[in-house]
Amino acid sequence: MSRVKITIMGAGSAVFTTELMSDFLLTPALESGTFALVDIDAERLELAHQMGEFLIERTGRDWTVEASTDLAQVLSDSDYVINTIEVAGLPNVRHDYEIPLKYGVDQCIGDTIGPGGLFKALRTLPAWLDILATSNVWPRVLW
Numbered sequence: 001m002s003r004v005k006i007t008i009m010g011a012g013s014a015v016f017t018t019e020l021m022s023d024f025l026l027t028p029a030l031e032s033g034t035f036a037l038v039d040i041d042a043e044r045l046e047l048a049h050q051m052g053e054f055l056i057e058r059t060g061r062d063w064t065v066e067a068s069t070d071l072a073q074v075l076s077d078s079d080y081v082i083n084t085i086e087v088a089g090l091p092n093v094r095h096d097y098e099i100p101l102k103y104g105v106d107q108c109i110g111d112t113i114g115p116g117g118l119f120k121a122l123r124t125l126p127a128w129l130d131i132l133a134t135s136n137v138w139p140r141v142l143w
Contacts, residue, residue, distance in 0.1 A: 005079045005080070010084035011038055033062075049065055072135065088123050
């Protein structure tokens with residue numbers, strides 16, 4: 001298999017990004033590749049980059065990791081794009097949970113289902129559609 005390039009948008013969420021990279025590095029069919037990490041927060045992005053380097057070293061796999069705050073630069077030659085962006089910041093995630101809870105809907109976090117998922121979609125879809133409109137990644141997108 002040829003080298004694959006997996007771009008993770010919103011990679012500054014270092015814990016989630018680390019889990020994703022670990023899963024890919026432990027997938028036998030993915031022998032070699034590049035992780036392209038993108039985030040608007042350069043400091044958090046650097047931490048995720050360091051974690052990627054550590055994981056690659058620990059697994060001994062033929063992978064590289066790069067990091068950039070320039071989404072357009074990274075997207076152009078990506079094979080797969082994973083969207084993990086958090087639009088409007090963490091304070092809004094609290095509302096995704098607390099507002100439904102006020103009306104008796106107790107959900108874990110609600111990123112993808114229920115009222116919290118709807119709130120997140122209303123924040124995230126405009127940004128995601130803008131990214132798609134200004135890039136060449138459609139139809140290779142994983143969400």
